[in-house]
Amino acid sequence: MNVFRSRPALRWLVPTAAAVVVIGGGAAAGTIVASAEPSLPERSAAQLLVDVQNAKVDGLSGTVVQTADLGLPSLPGLSGGAGGVDIMKLVAGSNTARVWYAGEDKARFALMGTLGETDVIRNGSDVWMWRSSDSSATHFKLPAPGKDHKPAALPTGVPSTPQEAADAALAAIDPSTAVSTTGAAKVAGRNAYELVLTPRDTASLVGQVRLAIDAKQHIPLGVDVYAKGANAPAFRVAFQQVSFDVPDAEQFNFNPPPGTKVNEPTKADIDKKRAEAEHSAAKRPEAPAGTxxxxxxxxxxxxxxxxxxxxxxxxxxxxxxxxxxxxxxxxxxxxxxxxxxxxxxxxxxxxxxxxxxxxxxxxxxxxx
Incomplete structure (x- = not known):
């Protein structure tokens, strides 16, 4: 059984392609026993990976911070972006987001940019996408689920959190990767186990990837990517603050601020988008020509x-x-x-x- 298959309940909780750029590969994890602190029971690397796969929470809220210091030169033309996000901050700086989750049909993600905030909110059948930078919002109603309906994540492209970075790192586990544990870690004030993924091929610039896994809830609390020989992570995404209490229902109610331009797609627009998405999903992904x-x-x-x-x-x-x-x-x-x-x-x-x-x-x- 593949223990790395994403859980629908966690797919929307998941950051950035930057982790994928530095990670490759795919298959089985070792059975090295975690040398955890006395306060945490011992868990093998394989057990921790299964813990992550089977993690389920009824509620979650917190602040996620992504930082990067890749040693890149200043690149003109990469400042500013959608929603006021500075693209350079993805590779040399910091980004902050807030997340709230209260089940499959109640979720909210707020990305705090230099020039504004971008929010995606789902509350039952209502989905809102709001950008403060240009005072615009898109609102649409999800169709009623059919009898064979399976819970779905928020729309593709929603920015994410430590779960996605962890998924990308876990997908790298194959014979080219050494898996170990370093014992206990502390992230956002919570006890966590720490998994370490190390490339066996010394030609890689990646020294290791460290995953902090909440000792009780089994949710990834943080992912650090280290360059070879470095003492500090070149890329990190982690909860700065997190609570596993169910957020107040008010967090999922959205009322457009005065002056907001609201776009409400018609049912025909939504059906067209859904058909396009289903068509794309049915097609086998192929690399662009010449790749x-x-x-x-x-x-x-x-x-x-x-x-x-x-x-x-x-x-x-x-x-x-x-x-x-x-x-x-x-x-x-x-x-x-x-x-x-x-x-x-x-x-x-x-x-x-x-x-x-x-x-x-x-x-x-x-x-x-």
């Missing part, structure tokens, strides 16, 4: 074609690439972006290579 993966696991390098773009978009992309250091070799020439956890190479012949590896690995892949 390939060189290597595997923690040292895999993704090779893709540079997006064509047009006009201002292409000019902006070229401008960003040209700010990066110029490099060349037997493989050709291009521009390099390197950080503590990953490297990216944009070649002059229109390719993009990315991996959690040193630049030399990218050059090697570019020559194939």
């Amino acid at each position: 390939k993966v060189v290597g595997e696991g923690w040292t895999a390098v993704v090779v893709a074609k540079l997006p064509a773009g047009d006009g201002a978009q292409r000019g902006q992309l070229d401008g960003l690439v040209n700010t990066l250091p110029k490099v060349s070799g037997a493989w050709g020439s291009g521009h390099l972006l390197s950080s503590a956890l990953f490297s990216a190479l944009v070649t002059d012949d229109g390719r993009v290579l990315v991996g959690a590896v040193a630049p030399e690995k990218l050059y090697e892949a570019a020559g194939k």
Whole structure:
């Protein structure tokens, strides 16, 4: 049985693709016994993974903070974004979110940006998406569930929390990964076990990934990603404060502030979106044309074609690439972006290579 299958009740509680960028791979965990503090019973790594899979809470609320320090240079054109979120903060800075959960049909996520707040609220059949930056809101009613209905998460693309980062890390567990435990940790004032995932391939820039798992509720409270040889995490997402009490029902009631532009899609709009989503889900995911993966696991390098773009978009992309250091070799020439956890190479012949590896690995892949 695959213990990493997501639980519907936790899917919406889940952060950011940054963790996925530095993690690869997929299968069985070891049976190393946790050397926990005396206050916590011993749990093996395999037992802790099953705990996470079977975790279920009736209520949850808290503050989640994501921080990153990847050692990247300042990149012009990456400041500001949807909802007032500074994209650079995902790789060199901090983001804060509040979450509330009271069952499948009561959930709220609030992302606090530099220029405003973005909220997604579900209360029964009502779903609201609100952005303070432009005083806009979208409201739609979910259709009544059929007899074969299975509880669903909030709409795809909703920002997430430690659960998603943990899911990405757990998916990396295969023979290329050593799994161990370091005993007890303290996150948001709560006792937690700590799982450590370490790449066996020394060519990876990732030193280890640490997961803090709540000792009582078995919910991931935090995920730290360390660069090789580093004493501080390069990427972290963790609860700063958390409560497992059921939030007050008032948290899920949303009344648009005065002056808010409210968009209410028609049933036809919703049916069209649902049909598109079902069609996409039925199709087997395929990599974009021209995309390939060189290597595997923690040292895999993704090779893709540079997006064509047009006009201002292409000019902006070229401008960003040209700010990066110029490099060349037997493989050709291009521009390099390197950080503590990953490297990216944009070649002059229109390719993009990315991996959690040193630049030399990218050059090697570019020559194939």
